[in-house]
Amino acid sequence: MIEAKVATEKCVTAGLLVIGDEILSGRTKDKNIGFVAEYLTGIGIDLCEVRVVPDVVPEIVDALNAMRARYTYVFTTGGIGPTHDDMTADAIAAAFGVEISEDPRVIALLSQWVKPEDMNEARRRMARVPHGAELVENAVSKVPGFWIGNVIVMAGVPGIMQAMLAAVAPKLETGLPTVSRTIRAGSIAEGAYASELSALAECYPDLSIGSYPSMVDGRFDNEIVVRGKNESKVVEAVAAIGAFLARMQKN
Amino acid sequence: MIEAKVATEKCVTAGLLVIGDEILSGRTKDKNIGFVAEYLTGIGIDLCEVRVVPDVVPEIVDALNAMRARYTYVFTTGGIGPTHDDMTADAIAAAFGVEISEDPRVIALLSQWVKPEDMNEARRRMARVPHGAELVENAVSKVPGFWIGNVIVMAGVPGIMQAMLAAVAPKLETGLPTVSRTIRAGSIAEGAYASELSALAECYPDLSIGSYPSMVDGRFDNEIVVRGKNESKVVEAVAAIGAFLARMQKN
Numbered sequence: 001m002i003e004a005k006v007a008t009e010k011c012v013t014a015g016l017l018v019i020g021d022e023i024l025s026g027r028t029k030d031k032n033i034g035f036v037a038e039y040l041t042g043i044g045i046d047l048c049e050v051r052v053v054p055d056v057v058p059e060i061v062d063a064l065n066a067m068r069a070r071y072t073y074v075f076t077t078g079g080i081g082p083t084h085d086d087m088t089a090d091a092i093a094a095a096f097g098v099e100i101s102e103d104p105r106v107i108a109l110l111s112q113w114v115k116p117e118d119m120n121e122a123r124r125r126m127a128r129v130p131h132g133a134e135l136v137e138n139a140v141s142k143v144p145g146f147w148i149g150n151v152i153v154m155a156g157v158p159g160i161m162q163a164m165l166a167a168v169a170p171k172l173e174t175g176l177p178t179v180s181r182t183i184r185a186g187s188i189a190e191g192a193y194a195s196e197l198s199a200l201a202e203c204y205p206d207l208s209i210g211s212y213p214s215m216v217d218g219r220f221d222n223e224i225v226v227r228g229k230n231e232s233k234v235v236e237a238v239a240a241i242g243a244f245l246a247r248m249q250k251n
Numbered sequence: 252m253i254e255a256k257v258a259t260e261k262c263v264t265a266g267l268l269v270i271g272d273e274i275l276s277g278r279t280k281d282k283n284i285g286f287v288a289e290y291l292t293g294i295g296i297d298l299c300e301v302r303v304v305p306d307v308v309p310e311i312v313d314a315l316n317a318m319r320a321r322y323t324y325v326f327t328t329g330g331i332g333p334t335h336d337d338m339t340a341d342a343i344a345a346a347f348g349v350e351i352s353e354d355p356r357v358i359a360l361l362s363q364w365v366k367p368e369d370m371n372e373a374r375r376r377m378a379r380v381p382h383g384a385e386l387v388e389n390a391v392s393k394v395p396g397f398w399i400g401n402v403i404v405m406a407g408v409p410g411i412m413q414a415m416l417a418a419v420a421p422k423l424e425t426g427l428p429t430v431s432r433t434i435r436a437g438s439i440a441e442g443a444y445a446s447e448l449s450a451l452a453e454c455y456p457d458l459s460i461g462s463y464p465s466m467v468d469g470r471f472d473n474e475i476v477v478r479g480k481n482e483s484k485v486v487e488a489v490a491a492i493g494a495f496l497a498r499m500q501k502n
Contacts, residue, residue, distance in 0.1 A: 018301075020461075021459055021461055021478075022461055022463055022476065023284070023285075023288065023301075024288055024297075024298045024299065024300075024301070025288060025289075025292050025298070025429070025431065025478065026285055026286075026287075026288030026289025026290070026291075026292050026293075026298075027289075027431065027433075027463075027476060028463065029284075029285035030281075030284060030285065033274070033280075033281060033284075033303070034274075034277055034280035034281065035277075036277075037274065037275055037276060037277030038276075038277025038278075039277070040277075041276050041277050042277075046275075047275045047276070047277075048275065048305065049275075049302065049303065049304055049305075049310075050269075050274075050275070050301075050302065050303035051300065051301065051302050051303075052284070052300065052301035052302075053300055054299065054300075055461070059300075081441055081445075081462065081464060082441050082442045082445040083441055083445045083448055083449065083461075083462040084445070084448060084449035084452050084453075084460075085452075085459075085460065085461045085462060114442070118442070118443070120442065120443075120445075120446060121445075121446055122441070122442050122443075122444075122445030122446050122449070123442035123445075125445070126442070140466070141466075141471070157464055157465060157466055159466050160466070178276070180276065180278065182278075190332055190333050190334055190373070191333045191365070191369070191371065191373050191374035191377070192369070192371075192373075193373075194332075194333040194334040194335070194371075194372075194373030194374075194376070195371060195372055195373050197334055197335060198334065198335035198373070201335050201336070202335075208272055208336075209335075209336065210271075210272055210273055210306070210334075210336045211332065211334040211336060212273055212278075212279060213332060213408055214408060215391070215392075215408055215410045215411070218391075220392070225273065225278060227272075227276065
């Protein structure tokens with residue numbers, strides 16, 4: 001008898017495109033990747049890839065097109081300000097093959113805090129939005145991001161990016177959240193538990209089981225992380241890992 | 252008269268491939284991108300792209316092959332430990348189409364601190380190195396990284412990665428270092444100086460001139476960064492920017 005395969009899990013995926021010379025030169029240390037990763041994981045969207053590219057239109061276009069064909073959503077950060085090095089909106093329009101022009105909705109928003117005599121060309125540049133895009137609210141500094149197709153375009157300043165992500169999150173399709181449990185292995189060497197952990201991972205092909213060493217005061221401090229969509233399987237695997245670690249600790 | 256174009260600048264480029272589910276889930280906040288970016292910039296290597304991919308061999312292979320064809324060097328971090336989720340060495344061998352096996356040089360290193368009775372399959376796994384690779388010294392925890400073709404494979408633990416980068420740096424080809432100067436614009440709005448900055452950037456096509464807003468206590472605090480290989484041009488541009496900012500501050 002052939003059983004019909006029932007889709008019990010909905011998988012929603014994402015890519016993150018970080019745009020900015022300042023990240024690649026090391027001048028600015030990115031704070032958005034970790035935040036977006038944790039946030040998306042928390043709402044049941046699996047971040048599958050991150051790319052960091054410079055403020056160069058063809059580079060942005062190529063990376064964006066590769067990622068938007070592959071994932072449910074692509075989030076971008078950076079490059080939407082008023083200065084000449086802010087290329088993101090033009091690059092997104094080029095990637096989608098749509099026109100870009102000053103959006104009257106953004107001009108209306110800008111007009112709430114920019115005096116008419118200060119509404120210069122540079123500030124109007126922030127109102128350039130690809131045709132067909134929805135605006136993404138910016139509760140911090142008003143100038144919005146935008147959403148076109150499956151691409152959500154956000155600011156690079158962390159506080160503003162976070163506000164935009166919070167504004168857009170309720171409208172996103174989300175999947176089953178991933179359950180994650182961490183087991184501390186401490187100073188038990190990875191090399192001591194790797195064989196048992198590998199055998200266990202083979203028994204749970206639907207779980208992601210990772211071993212993560214870190215160094216504290218020059219000594220390894222290891223953690224094992226079990227992640228998956230099925231909580232009871234995660235709990236089972238965690239119990240099995242706890243059991244073999246306890247055995248090793250006694251030895 | 253046609254003048255021959257003399258190559259006065261040697262440009263050495265790099266890509267960085269960060270490998271690990273834990274970065275994409277947000278469980279681990281990456282500390283390597285910013286460090287590698289700043290380090291490479293400091294020794295005259297231009298970091299042009301970063302990608303973060305999961306512990307999945309075909310994903311690592313595809314990203315690596317795309318990047319190693321494009322840049323002078325590709326650096327990887329993560330996935331070279333003894334556990335089943337450490338896929339990097341196998342993926343690198345697959346990308347280069349070479350065999351991989353236990354390297355007697357690494358077994359000899361491991362034997363200095365692993366007792367014979369503890370030399371299990373998992374620990375031997377750390378000795379798997381693609382054929383044709385050179386070893387990269389690990390002054391912190393001994394197990395080496397490796398270097399094959401233009402790809403340098405390093406650990407993910409920041410302290411170990413940094414030791415490996417320091418070990419390999421003297422052997423890297425390097426280009427002219429980039430000179431970088433930061434001018435504080437403070438609370439002068441980007442929208443106020445964007446037009447003048449843009450005009451200036453057009454006069455200096457060889458310089459990278461960026462405007463970087465950040466928020467401090469809910470207010471914008473802006474900086475302008477001028478970067479380039481030619482120090483006297485950088486100094487010129489910085490002086491011009493200082494002049495127009497001073498004019499705006501007076502107004």
